[in-house]
Amino acid sequence: MTGAKKPIPTRVIIGITGASGSVYGVCAIRVLLKMGVEVHLIVSETGEKVLRYECGIGADQIGEGVKRHDVSDLFSPVASGTYPVASMAIVPCSMNTLGMLANGLAPNLLLRCADVTLKECRPLVIVPREAPLNASHLENMLRLARMGARIVPLAPAFYHRPTSLRELIAPTVARIVSMLGVTGLRAPVWTGGVQVGTQEDEDAVGQLRDVLRAHDASVPGWGSYPDPALAPGQDQRPKVSDYRDFVLDLIGAVVESLCPNDH
Numbered sequence: 001m002t003g004a005k006k007p008i009p010t011r012v013i014i015g016i017t018g019a020s021g022s023v024y025g026v027c028a029i030r031v032l033l034k035m036g037v038e039v040h041l042i043v044s045e046t047g048e049k050v051l052r053y054e055c056g057i058g059a060d061q062i063g064e065g066v067k068r069h070d071v072s073d074l075f076s077p078v079a080s081g082t083y084p085v086a087s088m089a090i091v092p093c094s095m096n097t098l099g100m101l102a103n104g105l106a107p108n109l110l111l112r113c114a115d116v117t118l119k120e121c122r123p124l125v126i127v128p129r130e131a132p133l134n135a136s137h138l139e140n141m142l143r144l145a146r147m148g149a150r151i152v153p154l155a156p157a158f159y160h161r162p163t164s165l166r167e168l169i170a171p172t173v174a175r176i177v178s179m180l181g182v183t184g185l186r187a188p189v190w191t192g193g194v195q196v197g198t199q200e201d202e203d204a205v206g207q208l209r210d211v212l213r214a215h216d217a218s219v220p221g222w223g224s225y226p227d228p229a230l231a232p233g234q235d236q237r238p239k240v241s242d243y244r245d246f247v248l249d250l251i252g253a254v255v256e257s258l259c260p261n262d263h
């Protein structure tokens with residue numbers, strides 16, 4: 001579990017921009033919905049195109065019950081600091097949006113909401129994706145961190161020894177959703193590590209695996225979800241035409257593995 005029981009936030013804003021990695025945004029939104037959070041969604045123009053390209057779905061198919069707002073609608077109620085929202089995340093965040101936000105520019109609703117979140121001192125989680133990073137990207141991240149934003153780069157960890165895309169993606173999704181104030185997710189917890197090399201190390205790794213397995217067993221459902229079957233292309237990779245189904249199965253598996261059974 002990622003924390004003690006606290007009331008979960010009732011309303012959050014999620015922005016999706018044109019950086020690669022929209023699958024993380026979709027997973028985060030579906031976890032939030034499943035945990036009973038009201039999700040307000042703003043997708044940038046390029047965000048919509050990249051989402052369709054990478055996940056094969058439109059913004060209107062991200063999740064049932066999502067409240068969508070047009071990125072150009074600066075008259076939307078969410079544009080005001082008076083609108084009660086607990087927190088906001090931009091997943092993924094392009095260097096374009098990052099740069100504008102870091103410099104106080106808010107020409108669209110996504111940027112306006114992020115700017116409002118900062119001025120109202122509410123949690124703002126920024127999930128940037130770019131590689132390599134130039135000095136301006138790094139300076140903009142530093143500026144935003146100093147303004148109070150949490151920067152969660154899309155840089156998956158391997159210390160939990162992932163063996164699938166689901167295991168690679170789920171911990172980052174859990175971190176993002178937890179930072180928005182949601183507790184009670186099923187996510188692996190680091191319990192200490194070992195080096196690999198000598199027989200002694202190998203034994204220690206074996207013990208670590210036992211610890212992780214015991215942890216998985218103690219958290220109902222975690223680790224027991226089958227990874228999405230490869231699409232019926234029958235070779236090791238999904239066919240281009242099956243890729244959408246592959247991604248949707250992956251998203252479903254990430255969400256199921258993170259949300260407790262009673263949600």
Ligand SMILES: Cc1cc2nc3c(=O)[nH]c(=O)nc-3n(C[C@H](O)[C@H](O)[C@H](O)COP(=O)(O)O)c2cc1C
Nearest residue numbers: 017018019020044046047050094095096097129130
């Ligand atoms: C397929 C694709 C992938 C992209 N990936 C990234 C990325 O990972 N990071 C990034 O900063 N920009 C990326 N871009 C470029 C942004 O989409 C572009 O800078 C755009 O102006 C961002 O606009 P937005 O901030 O309004 O969404 C990508 C574009 C495409 C078409």
